[in-house]
Amino acid sequence: MAFHIPEDFYYTKDHEWAQVDENIVTVGVTEFAQDQLGEVVYVDLPEEGQKVTQNQTFGVVESVKAVSDLFAPVSGTVIEVNSALMDDPSKLNDDPNNEGWLVRIEMDSEKELASLMRAPEYKKLISEK
Amino acid sequence: MTNEQSKSQKTPLYNDHLALKARLVDFAGWVMPIQYEGLKEEHIWTRKHVGLFDVSHMGEIRVKGPKAAETLQWLTTNDVAVLENGQAQYSLLPNNQGGLVDDIFIYCLEKNSDYLVCVNASNKDKDFLWMIKNNKGADITDESSLWGQIAIQGPEALKLCDQIFAPVKVSEMPRNQIKISTFKKNQISYQIMIATTGYTGENGCEIFIQAAGASELWNALLNSPDIKAKPVGLGARDTLRTEMKYSLYGHEIDDATNPYEAGLGWAIKPAAKNFLNKEQILKAKELGLKRKLIGFKMLDRGIPRQAYELKTETGEKIGVVTSGTHSPTLDEPIGIAYVDSAFSTEASQFFVDIRGKLVKAHVVKTPFVKKD
Numbered sequence: 001m002a003f004h005i006p007e008d009f010y011y012t013k014d015h016e017w018a019q020v021d022e023n024i025v026t027v028g029v030t031e032f033a034q035d036q037l038g039e040v041v042y043v044d045l046p047e048e049g050q051k052v053t054q055n056q057t058f059g060v061v062e063s064v065k066a067v068s069d070l071f072a073p074v075s076g077t078v079i080e081v082n083s084a085l086m087d088d089p090s091k092l093n094d095d096p097n098n099e100g101w102l103v104r105i106e107m108d109s110e111k112e113l114a115s116l117m118r119a120p121e122y123k124k125l126i127s128e129k
Numbered sequence: 130m131t132n133e134q135s136k137s138q139k140t141p142l143y144n145d146h147l148a149l150k151a152r153l154v155d156f157a158g159w160v161m162p163i164q165y166e167g168l169k170e171e172h173i174w175t176r177k178h179v180g181l182f183d184v185s186h187m188g189e190i191r192v193k194g195p196k197a198a199e200t201l202q203w204l205t206t207n208d209v210a211v212l213e214n215g216q217a218q219y220s221l222l223p224n225n226q227g228g229l230v231d232d233i234f235i236y237c238l239e240k241n242s243d244y245l246v247c248v249n250a251s252n253k254d255k256d257f258l259w260m261i262k263n264n265k266g267a268d269i270t271d272e273s274s275l276w277g278q279i280a281i282q283g284p285e286a287l288k289l290c291d292q293i294f295a296p297v298k299v300s301e302m303p304r305n306q307i308k309i310s311t312f313k314k315n316q317i318s319y320q321i322m323i324a325t326t327g328y329t330g331e332n333g334c335e336i337f338i339q340a341a342g343a344s345e346l347w348n349a350l351l352n353s354p355d356i357k358a359k360p361v362g363l364g365a366r367d368t369l370r371t372e373m374k375y376s377l378y379g380h381e382i383d384d385a386t387n388p389y390e391a392g393l394g395w396a397i398k399p400a401a402k403n404f405l406n407k408e409q410i411l412k413a414k415e416l417g418l419k420r421k422l423i424g425f426k427m428l429d430r431g432i433p434r435q436a437y438e439l440k441t442e443t444g445e446k447i448g449v450v451t452s453g454t455h456s457p458t459l460d461e462p463i464g465i466a467y468v469d470s471a472f473s474t475e476a477s478q479f480f481v482d483i484r485g486k487l488v489k490a491h492v493v494k495t496p497f498v499k500k501d
Binding site: 038039042044062063064086 | 455484
């Protein structure tokens with residue numbers, strides 16, 4: 001299956017994407033991740049103002065059959081949460097790269113971006129799955 | 130396929146699952162389809178129409194000979210003596226520590242002398258050794274490799290079966306029956322046993338078929354001209370049985386479960402017979418059950434999952450979740466749990482510890498989904 005993997009995003013090995021706009025990072029899960037998850041029925045996200053740490057869990061998404069942790073691509077403070085997802089988690093399946101975004105994080109240090117993957121590397125990772 | 134999966138056994142329908150682009154997982158030493166087009170779609174299709182399940186991983190143990198009935202009476206909790214030719218019965222294999230080796234279905238092929246015992250895939254070898262060890266003189270053989278097994282479940286299942294298995298009228302067989310027949314395809318006749326049993330709460334049957342014919346039967350069922358059957362994976366099989374509050378070994382019952390606590394007293398007939406470790410199982414009941422298996426729903430947001438703890442408002446542990454999911458039929462979370470008897474009556478409230486957060490829940494009537 002061909003997944004849309006935007007070139008301008010950063011990626012984690014746990015299949016989150018991060019779109020960077022100066023020091024604000026929008027976070028979501030990749031199309032590959034949503035395909036693996038199946039239909040998402042529940043999303044648990046942090047509250048605004050909460051601190052998150054790179055590579056640590058900041059929430060969960062649940063399908064009918066499984067609970068999956070969400071891992072923060074960068075450290076920082078949550079400044080916005082996609083509360084529409086709580087009411088309608090199907091947006092995460094329908095449009096994971098846009099409407100299905102999870103949180104916006106004000107990042108502490110852009111140096112952390114160096115440890116994330118870019119699109120070609122991430123495409124290689126999922127092609128090996 | 131990963132190397133890990135390649136070590137696992139393949140059912141006779143393995144190539145059919147590949148052709149259907151199933152997502153395959155390792156389950157109890159078998160490569161099994163967890164889903165095809167999607168768990169929810171498969172679940173709903175089974176409730177509304179008809180689903181096909183490859184359950185060839187289940188074990189089949191044959192118990193034969195003049196001592197067959199006597200041996201099964203000793204090994205199991207339900208009363209084998211009431212089974213006439215062609216009748217089936219849910220039963221339990223008690224261990225010698227008050228718990229259960231497995232839960233099983235016994236099919237009477239010839240009263241007193243020939244029974245088929247269908248067991249869980251994950252327990253098959255353990256069950257077989259246990260039965261041999263405690264044998265009372267029967268001829269016990271593991272026939273698991275001889276049989277493929279396909280479950281056909283849903284409101285349109287019996288109509289489909291009448292088509293495929295004509296002249297046998299499966300729709301006229303009462304529940305919990307078994308009939309020996311044949312399935313013919315391309316001039317080849319395969320031996321089958323049609324059992325009106327299942328694990329979804331729907332009408333339907335489970336077909337045991339000579340392994341060589343399983344793929345032919347699967348495709349005949351999928352390609353009916355007027356009834357659209359869809360393949361259903363283990364994912365939906367689990368949510369379907371959870372909606373009915375059917376026990377699954379490793380979840381609701383295990384080697385330490387008292388079957389009365391699990392609500393399985395209806396499958397224990399102590400007045401009718403003696404059986405292995407009867408005294409210990411009965412004693413636990415006589416002393417009063419400390420915990421009970423109940424169904425519950427959430428009053429606040431969250432999905433319960435196996436092993437989550439049930440607590441009081443002050444955080445005192447009063448139970449544990451055995452199965453939990455988001456019910457595709459009801460579109461809301463449901464759970465099955467053991468809870469202290471004091472909290473087991475309908476509408477009793479408690480909290481589920483979901484990742485450290487206490488989320489309110491209450492006991493509800495089961496099955497969660499009512500079937501006629």
